Amino acid sequence: MSTATVSPAPHKAPRFERSKALLRSPTFVAGVLILLFWVACALIGHWVVPQDPYASDPLNSLTPPDATHWFGTDQLGRDVFARVIVGARDILTIAPLATLLGTLAGTAVGLIVGYFDGWVDNVIGRLIDAVLALPLVIVALLALAAVGASNVTVILVIGITFTPITARTVRAAVFAERNLDYVLAAQLRGENAFYIMFAEILPNVLQPIIVEATVRLGYAIFAVATLSFLGFGIQPPSADWGLALSECYTLMAGGAWWTVVFDAAAIASLVVGVNLVADGIQGVLDR
């Protein structure tokens, strides 16, 4: 009754409409600008920074910010400004890859669990719940302690711990879809389960997956920084921010605040940027 007869004139492509709406969203634009800044730092920062971020200069260690060393130097006399700029590189490689891994694996698991329902859901679904009950950082720590920390293992561990979380979101979305008649129509056409899951259902659950992935990216950055801080993430001599924090936080007591504050601010700004983007996307997709 309330569904008005839609005019047969083809509408504007909704994708185009959506990207316009995204660009009108101030949260999204602000987030993207922050992200772009850090991505640029990661890509070309190495050639732009005035000082070599890895060159130690023991004679000038722990100098406060001045005209040569804008953010001061650390305990080995390395330029903090250059290290903050270059430090974006590792975290911006590891966190997105870990998120990608978690999203892909979580989507596959969520589709299978949601589509097959029954005992598959009962077994895998309960397993997911059990994994979700474990504290993420502790699990990651134990895993990395067991296999040894490297960039690859960090990606794997974070990706795997994110898998059940994404899987749960996807499962809920698939549940709503699998009761729609197009799934029955596909079965009646003789389609196999793989086709129905990935070609019929997946395109309709992309929205929650995209939102979940952007939110996860924020957590991944946080997780990488945390693990690095604890010594199980990115390894020296990388200029990574979490690593820098773990090396320098004791120096705060001696008044060398500049060794810590700029790295911490960098982490915070990156997480905030990602979350702004996530909010923007969610706001547009939910309309």
Added chain:
Amino acid sequence: MNGPPPSAFPIFDGSKRAETDALTLVGLTVAYRSRGRDREVLQDISLRIKRGEAYGLVGESGCGKSTAALAILRYLPRNGRVKSGKISIAGHDIASMNADALRHMRANAVSMVYQDPGRALNPSLTIARQVSEAFELAGASVNEALEHTIDILRRVRISSPERVMESYPHQLSGGMQQRVVIAMALACNPALLILDEPTTGLDATVEAEVLDLIAQLREELGTAVLFISHNLAVIGRMCDRVGVLYAGKLVEEGTTRDVFARPRHPYTVGLLRCLPTTGRSKDTGRLDTIPGSLPLPGSVTQGCIYAQRCKLADDRCHRDAPPPYRVPAAHGDQMARCHYHERAIDLPRATPEVLRAAVDRTDAPLALRAENLSKTFHVGGESLRAVHDVSLELKLGETLGLVGESGSGKTTLAKLLLGLLSPDAGGSIELDGAALPARVTNRNDEQVKSLQIVFQNPDSALNRAHSVRRLIARSLSKLGALRGAAKEARLQSLTAAVRLPERYLSSRTRQLSGGLKQRVAIARAFAGDPRVVVCDEPTSALDVSVQAAILNLLADLQRERGVSYVFISHDLHVVRYLSDRIAVLYLGRLMEIGRATDVFDGPHHPYTEALLSSIPEIVDEPQARERIRLSGELPSAANPPSGCVFHTRCPRKIGAICEQQEPPYAHAADGHRIRCHIPVAELKRLQKPE
């Protein structure tokens, strides 16, 4: 609101002054603002509803019926506003009311009943709490309100109000919920009751009960009613006067009898012709349709709003908007916004009738045969028998209609045939004489493509992520095993066969109207040249003019391709139009099966009789046939009654035998079987109209 509340029996007031009209609309124009533009969805609507009168507002979806109701209550959404015109309820201009007066008016002078009672009731409050709240708002104390609640529930013919009052909405059936909503609406003793599609979601038998109730209450209370519906037959049965709304304009108005007997606007003429009314079937000719589609609000700026779809339209119609022509008719004035209102009745057909000789299918080979199909669902330790021992046959090129109330197992039976569910042990299905595996996953390609379905709701049945081309092409490659150029050629011929304009192939389904979506679904089902197509209420979500076009299409395709249909619908006229044979289901059991003419003309099973008597007819002869109403609720399939499952509601129950023994099939005519203890000759005598 000032002044005394309206009298309880305003029909006796006798005063005919404009101030005492229950509702007056003068030049009402309502616009919605979207994308920075005002779109006028109602234009210059003027109508009067006298005290105690029932006024029907009819029109297809998107015509502005609900907007009218919202505007009257001042419930328009934030982007909607009344641009000009006046609305007064019981003589009070609602535009000038402040918030308090408006609340007072809504609490005391006007009530509204919505389409879906399940959503109008608060699921977490008992019926007693919800209904008595309406009385408390009008100033009664808690105890008084509870007493009033019992009274009003009795008034809406709820036999055990105390039990119902303790219930929560989900514990009541749809019909019972709608009664409660009507009781709440009547609690304030309104001068005007607005009913917005009050029976659209209900079964035919329940709909008949609710309509009876509304008619009786109107006689008792004399409440004026604005009855909004897309269903002309319902309006015809319920209303004294009717207004036909098209694209936001009132194009015709008059007494119901005059308008239906001699419509004076081509749109009304078209609407009436679209209906598959009594006695029409696919063998007597195609239904007429209304070409084109509803214009976007505000897109027609010059001439008659209906001109682009009207077969009578000429230069004058495209140039000058017709004024409301008033002409005297048999039962009062009739108004039509048409320059050629005298000729409207002679409107040329949009779809040629093409009289066809009825095809004799008695010797046609069997396409599908089902033997002893049963299906038991196990829900929480309870076993629920949705289909019980159903055997039926379907000949090639024939349509078998499946009718019954919701919960009678129609859709479950269809899913069994399609292999989406596997039947209980003992049942078997044969296709062209060869046994068919129970599950679709075990069927071979040939069998899979032979059995296809057109679902009720194309929004759910068509994947919204895929383009129309992909939807059809996938079926062609999967069912028709076609590739490349051959596939493209079939795609073209198939879209032409379902009359789907080619320019929609690259669209997503959400850009299509309901009728076009259903055409895509039909094209998909026909992609592999099926033997049998199950049509599960394929037109129930569509407007009547679109429904007519889809029914014509299904009949044409059947004739061209010799396909058989299993046609499920709750609309008996639609079933009758398309079916050669009809099977009547009740609680998963086959009560009657036979040729459509035999089942409709009788003798029929008492259940079929009740179903038939519940359908409102356009030409209502009140005394011609005794109305048979089913009392009580559909029993649960988990705990079916003993003996004949229908005995708890049967109006012709003969005695203990009905409760103890399951009735055998009695043969009434060739292939016409009735499952009833009453002998066929006796049924014939009882059901013969005097």
